[in-house]
Amino acid sequence: MNYSMTEIWIVILALGAGTFVIRISFLGILGDRALPVWVLRHLRYTAVGILPAMVTPLVLWPQATGGQMEAGRIAAAMLALAIGLWSKSAIWAIVVGMATLWGLGWLLG
Amino acid sequence: MSPATPRSAFWRGFFAALPFTIVVGPFGMLFGVVGAEAGLDVAQIMGFTVLVIAGASQFTALQLMQDNAPTLIVIASALAINLRMAMYSASFAPHLGAAPLWQRALIAYMNVDQTYALAINDYEAAPKQSTAAKAAFFFGASTPIIPIWIGASALGIVLGEAIPPALALDFAVPITFIALIAPALRTLAHVAAALTSIVMAILLAFLPWNLWLLFAGLAAMMVGAEVERRMGARP
Numbered sequence: 549m550n551y552s553m554t555e556i557w558i559v560i561l562a563l564g565a566g567t568f569v570i571r572i573s574f575l576g577i578l579g580d581r582a583l584p585v586w587v588l589r590h591l592r593y594t595a596v597g598i599l600p601a602m603v604t605p606l607v608l609w610p611q612a613t614g615g616q617m618e619a620g621r622i623a624a625a626m627l628a629l630a631i632g633l634w635s636k637s638a639i640w641a642i643v644v645g646m647a648t649l650w651g652l653g654w655l656l657g
Numbered sequence: 658m659s660p661a662t663p664r665s666a667f668w669r670g671f672f673a674a675l676p677f678t679i680v681v682g683p684f685g686m687l688f689g690v691v692g693a694e695a696g697l698d699v700a701q702i703m704g705f706t707v708l709v710i711a712g713a714s715q716f717t718a719l720q721l722m723q724d725n726a727p728t729l730i731v732i733a734s735a736l737a738i739n740l741r742m743a744m745y746s747a748s749f750a751p752h753l754g755a756a757p758l759w760q761r762a763l764i765a766y767m768n769v770d771q772t773y774a775l776a777i778n779d780y781e782a783a784p785k786q787s788t789a790a791k792a793a794f795f796f797g798a799s800t801p802i803i804p805i806w807i808g809a810s811a812l813g814i815v816l817g818e819a820i821p822p823a824l825a826l827d828f829a830v831p832i833t834f835i836a837l838i839a840p841a842l843r844t845l846a847h848v849a850a851a852l853t854s855i856v857m858a859i860l861l862a863f864l865p866w867n868l869w870l871l872f873a874g875l876a877a878m879m880v881g882a883e884v885e886r887r888m889g890a891r892p
Contacts, residue, residue, distance in 0.1 A: 632839025
């Protein structure tokens, strides 16, 4: 890494300030102004629209394996999803997901 | 549901967030480990963790810095990853827009994927809560998650290479997101949006600068909204 102290801090401060501006954006400007129904209808699907897209590459081609598909990770993700859907409980999805990954990693060596 | 007081909403948020500390902890630790390995000093690692609080973008910045990318590219690429949070901000506006500005600023500062998803799930399930109760739920959910994120990074700096790679700490992230998504799949429209999101993430994977994420998200939101419209009134 070839950066001066100043450059590193510029990255940190710019990233911090920029991220805050992104986060406050609509919440700060819109306030409690009423939004059109069609906009609200779209916004209801923000979380379920973004999070699965973030999960997909992390499960299918993880950086930790150099982008190779790995049975343990895919199985762990599927099981976590199944348990999460069935139990509606985050904790069981997390516990089962990580236990599957570690268990299979240990079994497959 | 009986009208929630801000106090009860705070604790509901707090307990809903507790399970996520199991995974936020390892992810935070991982940043401390990787940051120290990359040669950042303690103040710089903690600067990232406290001022940015956005794991995915922090890891991206670190990786680009290890490749010695120009400063501007590092900043722009990491910020592009956080653009999704503008959508989070917009979807919070109908629920929290009436809160005092200082509260909205504090909420914005702590609006990470986990606190956002927990809160929006709660607001969707009980939309009639007062603004004060909704804000209290968010603060309750942030109370365990944000300090653990920060503390775990510090711990990661100290422990460093003592953490065996077989623990696959990186996988804590997708598992958390799956745990956040599963309870949110309440209606056909939510399921359709989630499936669209996955398919588009695969189809658009070739796009640079994380643009695939924004386009996949927008497409999924359009599909969700359209399914809801065709199914008639909101269930």
